[in-house]
Amino acid sequence: MDxxxxxxxxxxxxxxxxxxxxxxxxxxxxxxVSLLIVxxxxxxxxxxxxxxxFTGETGATLSHYSHILSERRTxxxxxxxxxxxxxxxILSITLGVILAGVVTYSDIRAKRFxxxxxxxxxxIPSYIVTLSWTQLMSSNGWIANVLQLFPGEIEPLDLxxxxxxxxxxxxxxxxxxxxxxxxxxxxxxxxxxWASRSSGASRLATLRRVTLPLALxxxxxxxxxxxLANLDNFGIPAFLGIxxxxxxxxxxxxxxxxxxxxxxxxxxxxxxxxxxxxxxxxTLLQWLFIRKSKQMExxxxxxxxxxxxxxxxxxxxxxxWIFLLFISFVPLFSMVSSSLIRTYGLNFSWENMTxxxxxxxxxxxxxxxxxxxxxxxxxxITAVTALVIGTIIAYLRINRPSSFTRFLEVVISIPYALxxxxxxxxxxxxxxxxxxxxxxxxxxxxxxxxxxxxxxxMILQVRGSVTAFMQVDRSMEEASHIFGAKGxxxxxxxxxxxxxxxxxxxxxxxxxxxxxxxxVSSLLWSSGSETIGLVIFNFEQAGYTTHSTAFSSVxxxxxxxxxxxxxxxxxxxxxxxxxx
Amino acid sequence: MKKFRWIGxxxxxxxxxxxxxxxxxxxxxxxxISGTLSFYTSQPDEDAxxxxxxxxxxxxxxxxxxFRSGTEEVISKVQAENxxxxxxxxxxxxxxxxxxxxxxxxxxxxxxxxxxxxxISEEFIDPEHTYYGTKIMATILAVNTNEVNSIPDSWDxxxxxxxxxxxxxPSPLYSGAAAYNVGVMSRKDGFGWEYFENLKENGxxxxxxxxxxxxxxxxxEKSYGMVVDFIVARAKAEGSPIELVYPSEGVPVITEPIxxxxxxxxxxxxxxxxxxxxxxxxxxVSAEFGYTPIKEGIEVPEGLKNINEFDVLSHDVAELxxxxxxxKQKFEQISDE
Numbered sequence: 034m035d036x037x038x039x040x041x042x043x044x045x046x047x048x049x050x051x052x053x054x055x056x057x058x059x060x061x062x063x064x065x066v067s068l069l070i071v072x073x074x075x076x077x078x079x080x081x082x083x084x085x086x087f088t089g090e091t092g093a094t095l096s097h098y099s100h101i102l103s104e105r106r107t108x109x110x111x112x113x114x115x116x117x118x119x120x121x122x123i124l125s126i127t128l129g130v131i132l133a134g135v136v137t138y139s140d141i142r143a144k145r146f147x148x149x150x151x152x153x154x155x156x157i158p159s160y161i162v163t164l165s166w167t168q169l170m171s172s173n174g175w176i177a178n179v180l181q182l183f184p185g186e187i188e189p190l191d192l193x194x195x196x197x198x199x200x201x202x203x204x205x206x207x208x209x210x211x212x213x214x215x216x217x218x219x220x221x222x223x224x225x226x227w228a229s230r231s232s233g234a235s236r237l238a239t240l241r242r243v244t245l246p247l248a249l250x251x252x253x254x255x256x257x258x259x260x261l262a263n264l265d266n267f268g269i270p271a272f273l274g275i276x277x278x279x280x281x282x283x284x285x286x287x288x289x290x291x292x293x294x295x296x297x298x299x300x301x302x303x304x305x306x307x308x309x310x311x312x313x314x315x316t317l318l319q320w321l322f323i324r325k326s327k328q329m330e331x332x333x334x335x336x337x338x339x340x341x342x343x344x345x346x347x348x349x350x351x352x353x354w355i356f357l358l359f360i361s362f363v364p365l366f367s368m369v370s371s372s373l374i375r376t377y378g379l380n381f382s383w384e385n386m387t388x389x390x391x392x393x394x395x396x397x398x399x400x401x402x403x404x405x406x407x408x409x410x411x412x413x414i415t416a417v418t419a420l421v422i423g424t425i426i427a428y429l430r431i432n433r434p435s436s437f438t439r440f441l442e443v444v445i446s447i448p449y450a451l452x453x454x455x456x457x458x459x460x461x462x463x464x465x466x467x468x469x470x471x472x473x474x475x476x477x478x479x480x481x482x483x484x485x486x487x488x489x490x491m492i493l494q495v496r497g498s499v500t501a502f503m504q505v506d507r508s509m510e511e512a513s514h515i516f517g518a519k520g521x522x523x524x525x526x527x528x529x530x531x532x533x534x535x536x537x538x539x540x541x542x543x544x545x546x547x548x549x550x551x552x553v554s555s556l557l558w559s560s561g562s563e564t565i566g567l568v569i570f571n572f573e574q575a576g577y578t579t580h581s582t583a584f585s586s587v588x589x590x591x592x593x594x595x596x597x598x599x600x601x602x603x604x605x606x607x608x609x610x611x612x613x
Numbered sequence: 614m615k616k617f618r619w620i621g622x623x624x625x626x627x628x629x630x631x632x633x634x635x636x637x638x639x640x641x642x643x644x645x646i647s648g649t650l651s652f653y654t655s656q657p658d659e660d661a662x663x664x665x666x667x668x669x670x671x672x673x674x675x676x677x678x679x680f681r682s683g684t685e686e687v688i689s690k691v692q693a694e695n696x697x698x699x700x701x702x703x704x705x706x707x708x709x710x711x712x713x714x715x716x717x718x719x720x721x722x723x724x725x726x727x728x729x730x731x732x733i734s735e736e737f738i739d740p741e742h743t744y745y746g747t748k749i750m751a752t753i754l755a756v757n758t759n760e761v762n763s764i765p766d767s768w769d770x771x772x773x774x775x776x777x778x779x780x781x782x783p784s785p786l787y788s789g790a791a792a793y794n795v796g797v798m799s800r801k802d803g804f805g806w807e808y809f810e811n812l813k814e815n816g817x818x819x820x821x822x823x824x825x826x827x828x829x830x831x832x833x834e835k836s837y838g839m840v841v842d843f844i845v846a847r848a849k850a851e852g853s854p855i856e857l858v859y860p861s862e863g864v865p866v867i868t869e870p871i872x873x874x875x876x877x878x879x880x881x882x883x884x885x886x887x888x889x890x891x892x893x894x895x896x897x898v899s900a901e902f903g904y905t906p907i908k909e910g911i912e913v914p915e916g917l918k919n920i921n922e923f924d925v926l927s928h929d930v931a932e933l934x935x936x937x938x939x940x941k942q943k944f945e946q947i948s949d950e
Contacts, residue, residue, distance in 0.1 A: 164828075171834055272825075275784055276818045278948055288786050291685040293715040293937055298696065376851035378757075378831030400658065454686070458693045465697035477701055555686045556693075560678045567682075568658075574683060575657030576827055576844035 067425050068441070074488055075444045077467070078459035079309070082451075085302035085462070090295065097296075097303040106280075111307070114281040117198050117270065118263045118311075124203025125259035129210025130252055132353075137218040140338035141350050148215075149596060153361035155208040156545060156592045157368060158569060158585055163201055163272045165367030167192050193277040201269050204360055206262045210255035212542065213500055216535050217251030218244075220504050223339055249322060250503040254496045257319040261312055261450040261492070267552060282308045283452040290454055298458065305455045312450030316443050323503075365589070372583035390583035400568050401584060405591075408548050408565040411479075415486040416494075416544040422487075423494030423543075424536055430495070431502040442495065449492045453552025460485050460557060479562040485553050490543045497539015501532040533606070541599065549588065647674035650882040653691060653702040655684040656869070660902040667898045668889045675882045683822075684708045684789055691874075695721060703877040704886050706747060709793040709867040710737075713744040714934045716872065723873040725884055729891035732909040734920075736927065737868050746868025747890050749905040749920050752794050753842045754858040755827070760836040768804070768860045771812055771837060778816035781829050782839035785944050787821045790841065790867050796933045796940045797865040797926050804862075806943060813947050831855050841867075843903050846916040850903075857916065863924030868907060 087093050101107050132151060136144050154162060170176055170189040180187045191197060221244060229239040245252075267283045274284055282304060289301035342349045370381055372390055379385040394401045426445070430438045448456055464484065465476045475481050509531065513523045551566030558567055565588055572581035654661050658681055665677045680687070680702070687707050694700045700721065716722050722743035730738060730745060737746030754771075756764060761775070771780045785792035798804045820826060823841045830838040831853040845857050871890050873883045889895045896906040903914045913919045933940075 168832070168834075271787070271821050275787065275821050278819075284787075287685075290689050291787060291789065292941075293688075293712060293789075293934070295719070298692065376831075376853045377828060377848065378833065378853040378855065454689065458689060461690065461693040462697050465694065465699055469698075472699060555682045556690050558682075559680060570683075571658040571681065573824055575659070576824060576847050578824075578828060 064425075064429065067422060071422070071426065071441060071445070074484065075448065075491075078456070078463040078488065079444065079447055081462040082302050082305055082309075082455070082459045085299055086306050088299055097299050101300065101303050101307075107285075107304075110280050110282060110285045113195065113274075113279050114264070114308075114311070116195060117202070117279075117281055118260060120195075120199035121202035121206065121263045122256065122260045124199060125207040125263070126210050126252065126256045128203065128207035129255060129259070130214050130248075132207075133211050133214035133218055135349070135353065137215055138339040139346075139349070140341045141346060141353065143350075145600060147353065147357065148600070149593065150357040150361045151208050151211050152596060153365060153589075154205055156549065156589055157364050158549060158551075158566075159205055159266070159268045160272065160573075161368045161582065161585055162205060162364040163192075163269055165364040166201055167273075168367060169363055193273050195277075195279055197277075198270055198273050198279070198281075201273065202263045202266060205266075205269065206259040209258045209262065209542070210252065212538060213251040213255030213258075213496070214248060215251075216538055217248045217500065217504065219335055221247045221335075223335060226339070250500050253319045253322045254500045257315060257446075258449075258493065258496055260315045261446060264308065264312060264315070265450050265452050267452050267454070282311075286452050287454055290458070301455060301458075305451055308452070309447050309450060312447055313443055315450075316446050320439075368582050368589075369586050372579060372586050374579060377578045390579045391587070394580055394584045394587060398580075400563055400571075404563045404565050404568040405588075407479075407562055411482055411486060411562075411564065412544045412547040414483055415490060415547040416540045418483075418487050419491050419494040419543045420536065420540040423491055423539065424498040424532075426491075427495050427498030427502055430499055445495055446492045448488045449490065453489075453550075454556065456489060457485065457553045457556035460488075460553075476557075477559050479559070481557050481559075482554060482562055482564070485557055486547045486550060489550075489553060490546055493542045493546065494536075494539040497542065498532070498536050501535025501539075504535065505531050534603070537603075545592070548592075646672055646881050646885050648879045648882055649676045649678060650879050650886060651678045651680070651701055651703045652886070653680045653687050653705045653707070655682065655687050655707040657681075657902075660899065660904075663902060664890065664895065664898055667894060668886060671889060671894075672882070672885055675879075675885070677886070684712075685787070688712060688789070691716075691721075695719070700874050700876050702874050703879055703883045704871065704873055706869055706871040706890070708789045708869065710739075710744070710746070710870055710930045711793055711796070711933045711937060712789055713739070713870045713872055714930045717741070717743045718934070721875050723875045723877060723880070723883075725873055725887060727884070727888050727891055729888045733891065733907050736925075737870075737907055739870075744870040744872035745887065745891055746907050747871050748869050748899055748907050750790075750867045750869060751842045751859065751864040751905070751918075751923065751925075752790070752839060752867070753845065753864055754860055755830045755838040755840045755845045756856045756858055757830050757833050757836050758854045758856050760833050764856060764858060765837075766858060766861050768808075768862055771817065771839070772808070772815050776815060776837050778818075779836040780812070780815070780838065781818040781820060781826050781835040782812075783822050783826055784819045785941055788823070790823070792937055792941055793867055793933065794839070794865040795944055796937060797928045799940060799943070800928050801862075801926055806947070809944065809947050810950075813950065819948065827855075842905070842917055846903055846914065849916055859918055859923040861924075863926040865926045 086097055087095065089096055132147075135141065136147055141147075170192050176189040180189060190200065192201065225243050225247070226239055229243045230236070234242065265283055267287060270279070270281045270284050271287070273279075274281060280288070286301050286304045286308070289297055289304060291297070292300070371377065373386050373388070374381060375385045375387045375389075426438075426441060430442055451459070460481060461476060464481055466472050467475075475484065505528065509527060510523070513527045518526060549566050550564065551570055554564045554567050555570060558564060565584075569581045569584055572578075572584065652661075652665065656664070661679050661681050665679060668677065669675065680690070682690070684707050687705070691700060691702055691705065694702070705716075713722070717739065724742045726742050727745065733746065739745070754765065754768065760779070770776055783791040785795040795809070799806050799809065818829075818835065820829070823844060826838040826840040827844050827848060829835040830840070831848055833854070842857055845855055849855050849857065871887055873880070873887060877883045890899075891908065893908065893911065896908045896911045900906045900911055900914050903917070905913055905917050905920065907920070
């Protein structure tokens with residue numbers, strides 16, 4: 034099999050005579066403007082951060098780097114970060130790919146429900162996931178009780194350890210890999226697999242030489258996102274790593290930020306540059322992987338099972354459901370149960386149960402409803418903005434590969450990889466006075482949140498759209514030209530139906546993450562723009578765990594309804610495309 | 614400070630707006646104070662809102678914008694605004710005296726002699742009048758009553774056999790209030806760094822903040838916790854199996870000071886707000902929310918002790934500021950051993 038790097042596509046398209054010079058000019062203007070916007074929005078904050086790391090009390094200096102790199106602790110932190118991110122990313126990819134493969138290709142039943150269950154851990158706030166697992170695994174939790182029935186001294190996994198951090202992070206981020214991989218697997222033509230099998234290749238060889246290379250764009254795209262999410266996550270390493278004395282980059286950066294004194298931010302910025310560098314290396318690695326991926330003819334989505342578990346099906350289904358119930362249900366159950374208990378710390382029994390917390394968050398607290406409305410509007414605006422800009426960038430990235438578009442992709446991935454606190458600080462530096470002496474009032478209004486969200490989550494959309502475009506063989510585009518479809522028609526009739534599911538998947542991810550975002554908002558909100566994450570954070574900080582879990586349960590419930598509607602719409606869409 | 618806002622967002626806020634615009638015959642000095650006031654605080658949401666509503670009853674013409682977040686987030690935000698060249702906050706109410714001392718050193722605070730400071734002990738007021746303590750938040754010993762048979766009365770219980778692997782405290786590396794406690798206790802006779810070394814040897818667990826400590830003790834995961842008093846009193850009032858102990862050696866106290874920013878755009882309103890928080894009315898509002906008042910003669914909330922009923926462990930604020938980073942490093946070293 035020859036390895037195909039993306040050929041330079043689109044050149045012949047641009048110069049085809051079917052385009053008027055006007056359209057070319059328009060297109061160039063659109064591209065130029067959108068790139069300018071991207072540069073301003075993404076590079077400005079990152080540059081400010083970079084500048085800060087070289088700023089000392091008396092001007093430019095390398096002293097922060099020389100100090101930090103000569104401290105023994107820094108290397109300890111980097112080592113912990115390396116193992117934590119590596120382990121959790123491998124776990125996320127493994128879980129995501131296996132599940133996606135089984136759900137897409139096998140003959141198991143109730144795939145819709147599996148889909149929803151996979152998404153659950155993604156929408157439950159991560160601090161709740163962590164809390165529930167630690168309760169479950171604690172020395173007097175029920176896992177310990179079950180293990181006592183067995184002979185020997187089996188202890189439950191101590192979550193306050195590097196292994197524990199890897200475990201929880203891997204579980205929290207595998208849905209990213211799953212989502213991207215499912216989309217890709219559905220589109221791999223089964224004929225290719227048949228061809229390989231009938232030429233005498235074994236099932237494994239077919240998997241290795243046909244299916245996996247074709248699925249690589251999705252696996253690598255989802256894997257990269259999982260990697261970045263594992264890198265910048267603060268909540269899980271803070272909850273599990275602080276008691277165990279395992280600092281990683283994100284918690285070490287927070288430590289520097291909370292120091293008093295003028296040098297605090299510079300040191301935090303220096304560590305952030307190290308973290309950003311790690312993110313860039315991850316992106317480069319991902320490109321290396323993608324080089325191995327192949328183009329193929331573009332079929333429609335193929336949802337029919339490709340292999341059967343036969344009489345083992347029931348067993349596989351049982352195993353799968355036990356896994357999903359465990360992973361999704363444990364945190365959910367723990368969350369709902371602590372929201373029903375009268376006060377934190379009482380036993381879970383009838384006389385201690387109450388619906389008061391729900392009554393409080395639904396009817397007695399005016400912030401709750403306001404925050405639901407705010408977060409919905411914010412997440413929608415973010416998702417739509419990202420959808421348009423991110424898809425344009427993705428199209429350029431795939432159809433005009435150049436060092437510039439590669440650079441763009443790297444720059445866009447950095448805000449997603451930085452810890453929320455750092456990004457929020459960078460936003461203040463960049464937007465308080467975008468030009469020295471000119472304060473447009475963006476900072477201190479709702480606009481700063483929108484800018485921050487779009488900047489932070491754009492990469493999710495870019496990855497989603499890139500994956501979608503990589504699956505569309507250029508012959509489709511060329512064919513539409515041969516048959517005389519001009520720009521607009523081409524997009525409306527041919528390209529949009531083909532890329533829409535992938536693009537919408539990206540937008541859906543952006544929407545979900547923006548909806549429950551906390552860390553960035555906690556520094557940038559202003560009165561009147563409270564978000565869901567903030568209200569939960571407020572309850573938590575005031576010591577009302579019961580209120581925060583009740584509100585989280587309400588949010589998860591609403592999201593499930595939302596996802597149900599989405600799936601319904603998707604079904605309608607698929608029918609429509611098939612009938613074209 | 615021009616605020617660009619969305620219609621609709623403003624409708625949803627709980628802010629009490631005196632949106633009439635023109636003075637409806639209100640008389641005296643109070644009516645002449647108006648405009649917007651940007652208030653940065655780490656108090657829980659509801660408490661901050663109640664304070665502002667009560668303030669607006671007296672000064673209906675002032676529109677107060679609250680920014681509320683975790684202590685560390687609020688301070689980082691102000692420092693970032695300062696570096697970006699334009700501090701947006703007019704009044705700040707967060708954390709501990711050491712944090713304000715640092716702001717004072719950077720010349721970010723405006724000195725103001727409030728007439729309402731009467732009845733507040735000198736030790737809680739900056740001699741240069743750039744900040745005033747607003748409440749008494751003692752760091753106490755929280756005990757889970759299901760797990761512990763005899764209620765202790767000394768900090769030494771944390772280094773005893775009963776508390777082996779059963780005690781928990783917030784990390785000074787992540788929480789300013791916790792750093793203050795470590796700074797004070799490491800300088801006191803009978804404690805010193807040795808005390809923290811013993812805690813480490815006795816398997817003390819360190820978590821990010823006070824909230825985490827409360828949860829672990831309330832759920833019985835841990836039996837003893839070093840934690841700020843008011844959240845424990847709240848949990849106890851709701852029925853959690855938890856008890857507050859003010860150990861006999863004394864307790865470190867943070868005062869959530871309030872201060873006016875040097876660059877304030879609305880000095881008059883800022884001063885009026887500080888006066889109000891320190892006044893009897895303001896102190897009563899905060900006592901209703903379960904904080905020990907700092908002013909004499911205000912009734913103390915149920916379950917908490919009056920400032921006269923326990924000994925306060927304290928230390929020179931300027932020195933604590935100077936050594937804070939060193940104290941943190943020392944604590945980190947002990948944890949690493």
